[in-house]
Amino acid sequence: MLSLLLVCVALGVSSNATVLFDRNLAYSSPFVNAPHLSHNTRALQARHVEFAKRQLSDTQSSDGFKDEHYPTFYGGDFSNSPWVYNGGVNFTHHVASGDPLDNSVLLWTRAVPNGAVPPDQSIPVCVSFKIFDNDRLSGRPLDSGDAFTSYDVDFTLKVEAQNLKPDTHYWFQFADCTNPKTVSPVGMTRTIAKSDTPAHQVNGGKPLTFAVFSCSRYQDGYFNAYGVAAQNTSADIFVHLGDYIYESLGSGAKIGRKTLGRELATIADYRLRLNQYRTDAGLVAAHVKAPWITVWVSVPAQALYHRRIKRSLQDDHEVADQAWKAGTANSNDTSLGCSFSPSGACFTDRKLAAVRAYHEWMPIRQVDPDDKLRIWRNFEIGKLLDLTMLDTRQYDRDITDLYYNTGIRSHAPNLRSTTCASVKLTFTIVIDSIADVKNRSLMGTPQESSSKKRDAIWRIVGQQIVFTQLNESGFDVDAWDGYRANRQRILDHLYGEKIDNTIILSGDSHANWVSDLAHPNDTTTYDPKTGKGAIGVEFAGTAVTSTSPFGAGIGPAAADKISQQLVQVNTDLQWSEGSYRGFFTLALNTTTAVATYYAMRNVSNPNLDAFASATFVVKAGANKLERPVAGGKVNAGVLKIQL
Numbered sequence: 001m002l003s004l005l006l007v008c009v010a011l012g013v014s015s016n017a018t019v020l021f022d023r024n025l026a027y028s029s030p031f032v033n034a035p036h037l038s039h040n041t042r043a044l045q046a047r048h049v050e051f052a053k054r055q056l057s058d059t060q061s062s063d064g065f066k067d068e069h070y071p072t073f074y075g076g077d078f079s080n081s082p083w084v085y086n087g088g089v090n091f092t093h094h095v096a097s098g099d100p101l102d103n104s105v106l107l108w109t110r111a112v113p114n115g116a117v118p119p120d121q122s123i124p125v126c127v128s129f130k131i132f133d134n135d136r137l138s139g140r141p142l143d144s145g146d147a148f149t150s151y152d153v154d155f156t157l158k159v160e161a162q163n164l165k166p167d168t169h170y171w172f173q174f175a176d177c178t179n180p181k182t183v184s185p186v187g188m189t190r191t192i193a194k195s196d197t198p199a200h201q202v203n204g205g206k207p208l209t210f211a212v213f214s215c216s217r218y219q220d221g222y223f224n225a226y227g228v229a230a231q232n233t234s235a236d237i238f239v240h241l242g243d244y245i246y247e248s249l250g251s252g253a254k255i256g257r258k259t260l261g262r263e264l265a266t267i268a269d270y271r272l273r274l275n276q277y278r279t280d281a282g283l284v285a286a287h288v289k290a291p292w293i294t295v296w297v298s299v300p301a302q303a304l305y306h307r308r309i310k311r312s313l314q315d316d317h318e319v320a321d322q323a324w325k326a327g328t329a330n331s332n333d334t335s336l337g338c339s340f341s342p343s344g345a346c347f348t349d350r351k352l353a354a355v356r357a358y359h360e361w362m363p364i365r366q367v368d369p370d371d372k373l374r375i376w377r378n379f380e381i382g383k384l385l386d387l388t389m390l391d392t393r394q395y396d397r398d399i400t401d402l403y404y405n406t407g408i409r410s411h412a413p414n415l416r417s418t419t420c421a422s423v424k425l426t427f428t429i430v431i432d433s434i435a436d437v438k439n440r441s442l443m444g445t446p447q448e449s450s451s452k453k454r455d456a457i458w459r460i461v462g463q464q465i466v467f468t469q470l471n472e473s474g475f476d477v478d479a480w481d482g483y484r485a486n487r488q489r490i491l492d493h494l495y496g497e498k499i500d501n502t503i504i505l506s507g508d509s510h511a512n513w514v515s516d517l518a519h520p521n522d523t524t525t526y527d528p529k530t531g532k533g534a535i536g537v538e539f540a541g542t543a544v545t546s547t548s549p550f551g552a553g554i555g556p557a558a559a560d561k562i563s564q565q566l567v568q569v570n571t572d573l574q575w576s577e578g579s580y581r582g583f584f585t586l587a588l589n590t591t592t593a594v595a596t597y598y599a600m601r602n603v604s605n606p607n608l609d610a611f612a613s614a615t616f617v618v619k620a621g622a623n624k625l626e627r628p629v630a631g632g633k634v635n636a637g638v639l640k641i642q643l
């Protein structure tokens with residue numbers, strides 16, 4: 001009888017007991033096809049059980065372990081119940097949510113054990129969550145549960161709230177399982193409409209509004225743009241197009257924005273940087289306010305390129321490759337691996353550390369890096385729109401190669417290029433990789449076409465770099481021949497398949513650009529005056545803080561002088577603005593898309609002082625900016641045609 005019981009307990013431990021670890025998606029691999037990059041939750045559980053046993057058997061613990069510090073909260077039966085920390089937790093980084101679907105959304109928090117000395121690393125912290133359809137958190141939660149976090153994932157916690165209703169607002173909160181009175185702030189989030197919801201019913205018939213950001217460099221200023229979007233707009237979903245963190249150190253001390261740590265290399269470095277960014281009040285408010293959809297892994301990959309280029313310059317390519325393979329073979333990515341390498345110089349580790357920390361800290365779902373046909377994350381939001389996020393970074397050669405050489409064509413980096421240019425290189429690779437597949441093109445088959453086939457009105461493409469040809473002296477974003485060829489294919493596809501209502505959202509450039517989409521230099525089909533012959537619109541947004549390509553800190557008057565020239569030289573460009581940091585919103589209903597650009601008056605201190613610099617209208621079916629562009633009047637920057 002007794003032995004049978006023991007067998008049951010043992011089985012219970014090995015088969016079920018990792019549930020509380022597994023519920024926390026921060027332990028999982030960032031990538032669905034790379035299970036070797038996940039934490040081994042069985043091993044964590046085994047470690048944990050080992051300590052639990054000690055609690056039961058070794059009452060004369062020689063290392064000062066005391067039962068009362070780590071009691072179980074699951075009652076008296078210790079056999080199958082984990083020991084958890086009950087010294088109190090601190091929800092140090094508020095809450096966040098992201099990647100909403102029609103029935104689920106990811107919820108995020110961080111629960112750090114209180115006390116000067118962190119608890120034994122084998123003791124998990126237990127966190128519960130609840131999600132409600134009302135802001136009083138009353139009635140029965142639609143979903144709830146417990147999950148573990150621990151030292152191994154930087155005490156981050158990411159759970160999927162399931163069984164939710166489509167197109168509905170939700171309020172959620174976390175608590176300490178061992179002391180339910182200790183609660184996190186309440187977060188607001190929502191689900192998106194089911195893909196077959198009629199367009200006019202999406203978001204209860206109100207326009208669905210995105211707030212769109214890129215390039216938030218901590219040392220360059222306060223993230224007021226996030227704060228203004230959260231406090232002063234009715235944005236439903238926050239979209240980040242890349243450069244959410246920066247790997248570099250910079251002199252932000254003058255304005256109280258000194259970056260901690262060093263240039264990022266190890267997982268500890270990346271975690272510290274994310275930790276610091278997420279203390280910014282504006283960013284906190286924005287994560288609390290609404291779910292985020294981000295381009296998967298932005299700057300970390302850029303950092304990798306940076307690193308790679310530097311290395312390639314120093315080392316012979318073979319050496320770099322060799323070192324890299326050695327690291328990969330051992331998959332030194334988890335807490336057991338090279339992430340704790342004291343040198344911090346391991347190239348492979350840096351790449352993995354960036355991905356790992358991003359996965360821990362961001363409310364994002366796993367992605368599938370092996371499926372090169374699936375380079376998009378597509379959010380079908382009723383029949384109103386498809387939001388397609390181009391996940392370029394995971395397809396950058398380094399990361400892709402890491403996942404056992406999926407065969408993406410390799411492009412030798414241009415060694416003379418800057419980090420900035422390497423972004424374009426990535427883009428080229430992505431496009432080339434799908435170009436190999438005959439029935440696909442960038443915007444294209446299947447997403448754009450299937451979006452059209454399923455009768456969605458708008459096709460919104462979130463991606464990183466400015467698409468329209470821009471001749472800007474000293475900052476030529478059209479420097480890549482391959483990129484040009486690919487852009488040609490994309491435009492051919494849109495024109496050829498008569499795919500209408502495409503709106504491209506772009507970041508990366510640190511300035512504002514609004515353009516009709518048309519073939520570069522084509523003034524035969526396209527008329528820049530009326531917009532006739534265009535096939536869509538591009539809204540490219542400036543940086544949250546990163547400095548202007550026109551010159552760091554450039555004033556509006558000086559920036560406008562440059563813009564004046566640019567709108568003349570560039571056929572498709574209808575508005576240029578280069579002084580203000582900020583963001584834009586895009587509000588969509590069945591008939592109209594309205595983009596409003598917001599300019600921050602001062603990012604040298606935390607404030608909500610901003611103004612709308614320009615507003616653009618796109619009518620469904622028109623495939624161009626409504627004339628007069630911006631109503632003929634802007635509060636900053638320069639229109640091509642002033643009325």
Ligand SMILES: *[C@@H]1O[C@H](CO)[C@@H](O)[C@H](O)[C@H]1NC(C)=O
Pocket residue numbers: 090091092093114115
């Ligand atoms: C909780 O964390 C916040 C943010 O790090 C910190 O300011 C605060 O002092 C912490 N509270 C306790 C009780 O440790």
Ligand SMILES: *[C@@H]1O[C@H](CO)[C@@H](O)[C@H](O)[C@H]1NC(C)=O
Pocket residue numbers: 439445446
């Ligand atoms: C593209 O072609 C592949 C292979 O020929 C096929 O399996 C796939 O269904 C096609 N996709 C579309 C969207 O036509």
Ligand SMILES: *[C@@H]1O[C@H](CO)[C@@H](O)[C@H](O)[C@H]1NC(C)=O
Pocket residue numbers: 471472473565569
């Ligand atoms: C690019 O713009 C500059 C002015 O900024 C102009 O002098 C030059 O001719 C333009 N180049 C092309 C290829 O249009």
Ligand SMILES: *[C@@H]1O[C@H](CO)[C@@H](O)[C@H](O)[C@H]1NC(C)=O
Pocket residue numbers: 469484520521
């Ligand atoms: C557009 O015209 C300019 C000036 O002739 C040229 O430099 C540029 O390469 C052209 N762009 C494309 C995409 O052909």
Ligand SMILES: *[C@@H]1O[C@H](CO)[C@@H](O)[C@H](O)[C@H]1NC(C)=O
Pocket residue numbers: 207589590591592594
């Ligand atoms: C869509 O939004 C536009 C601009 O806000 C508004 O003028 C129009 O009436 C709205 N259309 C519908 C069908 O609600």
Ligand SMILES: *[C@@H]1O[C@H](CO)[C@@H](O)[C@H](O)[C@H]1NC(C)=O
Pocket residue numbers: 601602603604605
């Ligand atoms: C921005 O605020 C700082 C103080 O934080 C001030 O010194 C500076 O003059 C302000 N800049 C502008 C353009 O108002």
Ligand SMILES: *[C@@H]1O[C@H](CO)[C@@H](O)[C@H](O)[C@H]1NC(C)=O
Pocket residue numbers: 228231232608609610611
């Ligand atoms: C944003 O809202 C805050 C109050 O919540 C207000 O103090 C601030 O002036 C507003 N900013 C703008 C640009 O309206």
Ligand SMILES: CC(=O)N[C@H]1CO[C@H](CO)[C@@H](O)[C@@H]1O
Pocket residue numbers: 330331332337338339341346
């Ligand atoms: C540098 C480093 O930490 N390398 C480790 C990678 O992982 C293997 C085992 O998986 C270790 O043997 C290496 O020491």
